Each structure stands twice: as structure tokens, then as C-alpha cells.
Amino acid sequence: MRDTVDRTRRAFWLKHLHRWHWISSAVSLVVLAMFSITGFTLNHAAQIEATPRVARHAATLPAALLRQLADPGRKAAPVDPAVARFVHEKTGAEISGRDGDWSDDEVLVSLPRPGGDAWVSIDRETGEVQYETTDRGWLAWFNDLHKGRNTGAAWRWFIDLFALACVVFAATGLLLLKMHAGQRGMTWPLVALGFVLPLVLALLFIH
Known part of the structure; x- marks a missing residue:
């Protein structure tokens, strides 16, 4: 009787762990691949050179x-x-609602973005408007998505949800390993290696 109850409980947990494992992997698959590549x-950012493109208006x-x-x-x-409407019509820069740094001679509005940078300078004496954009390419754009640099609140929330999906994926994977470990003798040595190896590398080679 007890064996039947244990098998039923095991089947219940295997079913639900497998379900959450594949759901979390499906949700995070594409973004996990992107984050791994970036x-x-x-x-290797120093070895992958890019030529920034600068445009001025x-x-x-x-x-x-x-x-x-x-x-x-x-x-x-x-x-x-x-003033913001005029700047947008003449240069394409969108500065409406963005705080600027006001000094005695100019207003400087920073417009950081993934994969590049931009700024608008307005001379308070002459009215001269300068708009400069720097584009470092699609690779820099993806790298900044990885870091969440200048990506806005929506992308930061997405990264948080993606991280949660990865935690579910890892946790359910660990529990599935535990349930199958009896038939796979190398399970825990490999798990221990995955934990110990980065720890040893960090202690020995990162100063």
C-alpha cells in the first residue's frame, strides 16, 4: 500500500515538474540564447571592433x-x-519632457540609447541647436539589451520576468535531477562540478 502511495506521489511530482520545466524553457528559450550569445x-568586446557612425544636425x-x-x-x-517641437521638426530629436542641464550659456539634453548615444545642445544666447547621434551598430545594441543599458522600464521588467523564468527552469531541473539521480550515478558529481568549477576559478584567477 505504501509503495503505491509513494509511486502515486512520485508520478504527481514528476508530472508537474516536467510541465513547469518545459513551460519555463519555452518562455525563456529565445532570450536565453540571445543572452548567452551577447x-x-x-x-570579447575588445576583439570585436566596431566603427561608430556619427550624424549631426x-x-x-x-x-x-x-x-x-x-x-x-x-x-x-x-x-x-x-521649443521641443521646433527642435524635433528641424533635427528629428525628441526632447519633449526630458530634463536638460541648464548652464549660463546653454541647455544640454542627453539622449542615451541602446547601441549608441545622442545629445542636443541649445545655445541660450544665439539660439543655435546642435543635435548629434552616435550609432555603434547592431552588436552594441544587443549588448546593451543584455546589460539593460538605457532600455527603459518595459525592458527592465521583461528582464526581471525572464530571470524568474530561468530560476523556475533551473529549480525544476534540479528537482528532476534529484528524482532521477538513483538511475544516473554521475548526476551529483556533475552538479558538484558545475558549482565548484566557477568558484575555484573565481578564487584563483579573479583578483
Whole structure:
């Protein structure tokens, strides 16, 4: 009777562990492959050279809009909507709602992005607008997705959910290993090797 109960319990757990294992692997498969590849490219970033492409655009604010930059008390605030619309129409830069660094002679708006960088500078005396973008290529773009660099809240939430799916995948895999270990004698030595090897490398070679 007890053997029957044990077999029933084992079958129950095997069924559910297999289900969560394949569900979590299906959810994380493509992104796990992407993160593995970009982990390799990040580790060899010095050997994988890229030539950044820089583009510059310029415009000049009309006098009516230039007067809206005359407020001497601003230190970190967005430019007025009319100024932002003008900059967007003339240069393509989207600075609406973005805080700028206000100094005595200019307003500088940083526009960081995955795989590159950008900024807009507005001269508070002459109204000259400079917009510069730097594109470091698709590989840098994927590397920045890996790091979550300048990717916004939606991508950060996605990384968190993906990490949770990987934890479920690893945990269910470990439990499945435990349940099958009796028929596979090398199970725990290999698990121990996977734990000990990076620990030894870190202790011996990372200073």
C-alpha cells in the first residue's frame, strides 16, 4: 500500500515538474540564447571592433522661442513644449519632457540609447541647436539589451520576468535531477562540478 502511495506521489511530482520545466524553457528559450550569445560578445568586446557612425544636425531657434530660454533660475528641467517641437521638426530629436542641464550659456539634453548615444545642445544666447547621434551598430545594441543599458522600464521588467523564468527552469531541473539521480550515478558529481568549477576559478584567477 505504501509503495503505491509513494509511486502515486512520485508520478504527481514528476508530472508537474516536467510541465513547469518545459513551460519555463519555452518562455525563456529565445532570450536565453540571445543572452548567452551577447555574454560571449561582451566578454570579447575588445576583439570585436566596431566603427561608430556619427550624424549631426543643426538649426537655429527663432527669436520668439529663444526668449523662452531666458529664465535664469533653471538648473534641471525640460525645455518649453514649443521649443521641443521646433527642435524635433528641424533635427528629428525628441526632447519633449526630458530634463536638460541648464548652464549660463546653454541647455544640454542627453539622449542615451541602446547601441549608441545622442545629445542636443541649445545655445541660450544665439539660439543655435546642435543635435548629434552616435550609432555603434547592431552588436552594441544587443549588448546593451543584455546589460539593460538605457532600455527603459518595459525592458527592465521583461528582464526581471525572464530571470524568474530561468530560476523556475533551473529549480525544476534540479528537482528532476534529484528524482532521477538513483538511475544516473554521475548526476551529483556533475552538479558538484558545475558549482565548484566557477568558484575555484573565481578564487584563483579573479583578483
